[in-house]
Amino acid sequence: MFRTLGGGDLTTNPAKRTHPHAITDLCEEGRRLYANALRTGRIARADAETAPCLMEFALLHPDPDDVGWLRPVPPTVALAQRLSPLEREISERRRASVELAEIFEPFLALSAQGVSPTHSITVLEGLDRINAALDLATEQCRNEMLTVQPSARHPERRVIEGLERDRTLVERGVRIRTLYQHTARYSPERLAYVDQFANGKAEYRTIDELVERLIICDETVAFIPIRDDRQVALELRHPGLVSYLIKVFEFMWDRAVPLSAGTPYETAPDGITEIQHSIAKLLVEGHVDEAIARRLGMNVRTCRAHIAKLAQALGSGSRAQLGYLIAQSGMLDRDH
Template identity: 30%
Template sequence: MGETSLSTNEMSYLGLTEEQEQIYRLCLREPGIGIDGLIDQLRLSPHAAREELGRLRELGLLRGGGTPQQEAGSGTDEDGLAAADPDVAVARLLDLRLHELHEKLQQVTELQPLVASLRPESTAQQPPTVVGIEQITDPPKIRDRIDDLAFFAREEVSLVEPATALRPEDIEQDRPRVLRCLRRGLSVRTVLVRKALDHAPTVSYLRELESHGARVRLISHTTAKIQMYDRRTAVVPVHPEESSRGALFAQESGLVSNILAMFESIWAESDDLGALLGERRSEGEDGPSELERMVLRAMCSGGKDEAGARDLGVSVRTYRRYIADLMQLLGAGNRPQAALLARERGWI
């Protein structure tokens, strides 16, 4: 296929065929290319090209190129083809693949009754499987086990964290795991202590989770540290004040039920994050929170958004959302005006 040929199908893990990837890449390189140019450069038959174009349009990776009826009637296109931005395209494909994977996992778990129907057919007497408590002390193994529980969870994740502030390394470790659960449509509930509102990076992380669909609450005080997956598996520390002693993974129904009841009690006694932040805003007479002051200072420093987000321990998207909220609060039309108004009000 000449210079446009690819040695590997790099987007195959996102569900694209080699031909679909070649078309998408060519449309990125040559915006406005028509179907005739595409057929000529990639050496595709008209039928194959239209078929692959149709699939790419369905996926939202291409726009234009005329209607399918126009193409069928004339063999040419009038409008030319435009490729979706790579960030948008990859995010869309990832979501589709995660959805497909989630459906397959559900189908696999529904096969569990098959084991019960097959067991009586076995002539060998197998000892019953003991489902109880497992203690793991090695931190990497603990993380791996938690990653597995989150990956195979199908319904709900429930968390309680008694720390007054989340360490940056903990946030970076937990963020992708929790966001994957939210993207798959799981219910995520998390509870922290109110003192965490004094730690800007923690608040920013909680607001990010909330913006993706998590339900976040805060309680005056708790010593419980709980992770619950699908109400079937609970993870608790061996000792609440000595993390080096490892974690307990419980699947014993009686114990898990008690831990779940403890979580529900903590949840019922806690208050929504949004309500508490609203109270603090009212007490501050519409002034900014400490986190918002940090965002304003980062914005006024003149650095790039990526640097400001990194300093605050948040994503670039969350950082920009904070700036947009502050501009609205200040009544500013742009960032320089927002900086000027913030200085006039003594916010920075």
């Protein structure tokens, strides 16, 4: 569990037990109070009792001049406190991965004499084996890495891992092209991540819908998940399969919007936004809310809020009627 960096352990606080969550899932009340504290410079201790997570995560600290008030910890300080141990752990794991790669280098040289058809597709079971294969492919990548990354929200650990991986590649002169969903444009963590690579070696674009993750290194090896929990993946080294996946990537890349181009979500004359248009298309195809949210990179609650706005705009009173009204409205003709 997360512990306070400067205010003690709050596990005995009854209020804490009523809404436990990780800092990456900061509750709405916590977000509101922290933002208000940053705007005003302080917040009454009594007001903060509704969100004890703010003290647990060291986002507030006692006012030295008045015990009845709390002052906000600057976001830059709070973020640095959280990222520092993650960065150390990632550096240690990366060193371990390099050592393992050196151990297996003689065997890799033997297998590099030719990939047999029976070994052109390898099943990787478990995150440790998947990450080890990805680390090795990253170490060997020399020209270009193509990645498709659905879902804009990522845990801090994965954001830092991606940052370290991309920095290593860029420093080695490798070009990186990454596709996100449009919702990535509203993720402060993702935008801050992208700002780390403003030298042109790494390019980021967004598109309305992505189905699943994909990583391709130097047109020689590709990785795709084959289970929803991402505990099993395929390592593909068959030239025909890798070439096909590259064509799929280029097809999506050509239709994507550079992340620096601003938001692609604009309201059409009929009052339907582009994101609602994408949701409407998936609704008509018969997808449930959870599947739509996953494909568009948003949480289910946000997806349902968009569906409600869509129903209101079309005057729908039921889910069945909404599908009919979408088909009758002609909004899907925008794709043609």
